[in-house]
Amino acid sequence: MSTGVRRRMGVEERRQQLIGVALELFSRRSPDDVSIDEIASAAGISRPLVYHYFPGKLSLYEAALQRASDDLASRFAEPHEGPLGARLLRVMGRFFDFVEDHGPGFSALMRGGPAVGSSTTNALIDSVRQAAYDNMLSHMGVVGEAPPRLELVIRSWISLVESTALIWLEGKRIPRGELEAQLVHDFAALAAVAATHDEELSTLLRTLLKDEPGDGPFADLAARLLTLASS
Template sequence: MTPQARRDDLIAAALDLFGSRAPELVTVDDIVARAEVSRPLFYRYFPSLRELQVEALRTVTDGLVDGLAHLEQGPPEDRLRTAVRGLIDVADHYRAGYVALLRSGSVIATSETDAAIDEVRNRSVELILDALGLAEPSPLVLLTLRCWTAVVEGALLSWLQDRNVPREILDGWLVDQLTAMLTTTAAHDPARARR
């Protein structure tokens, strides 16, 4: 196995474990057992557990950004629904890692993971602006879109913990939330409402 393939294998083992428990509860022994390697081999590729946690969580955010980058063409609502469905899929697949990324005060939060989360948020806003054909959004439109990304994050965190809303309803509800927020924004931003 190449060094990069071995690193990827260790990251995949960590992410697999993050699917069932919070990253801060996963130990080096858990990871080496899942990857079927020795502790010395683990430390050959990662000088610390923390470095592996950050790399693994970066994989989650890269997955979110990649999912947003490959959208089908079509009406804005269909494109947004597809994007939200992709976010739900990635968040669900890496449930514990996603929760750890967004949970305030997580013991594994770093400036690097915060920057990765901001990258996902910024990409989400860019996607919506592109879908709506808005090259020069007003400050109020930008504020609306940034607030909506917070709604999505909060909804996903709640849904991942409770699952009391069927998955097939969640993405449509979130897109409808954006539509309602933009309608309200248009009422307060008449110059943009015409566009």
């Protein structure tokens, strides 16, 4: 039978609880609209106790962004098995899982939210982008420094994925699955155009694409382009 006595949390356990509560609230509303009082109430503690663990809303917000950015960065990790197109489609699926589950929080992370312009927030955003970039190089089998045009393609594509997700959140007017496939196609298109100017990149793409199945996303793109060209 329960005695109704609450277990006292340790310092780090309480900090992690508050970060989790803040993230949950930020997933439903912009961090600008969430007060310390709401976070305290949801955590079942007093407002002064929140300030015991975090000196202010900004520090709690940055801690929540740290956890969110770690989670988001991990979405780009994918076992190096199977064709590249299918791998990228799975990556986009996990990325948009995060975007859909943490809409306002994702927007705040990408746009800065209450901490816009802060060095901490900028560093977190850069860490997500770098993790995505490193994973993309790994998926393509590139070790060490990437050829300049490939670096440009990947970093441009990552920016496109971010901006597309932010626009999509405003109304979700395009079915999510179609958008995920479109972004995979966008990567292939950007890489193909760049490869026409770079023999090294062209060789790399030919090696990657030779294992693409006839029903994969890259083959689907090629079929659509052929249909367009013949119309």
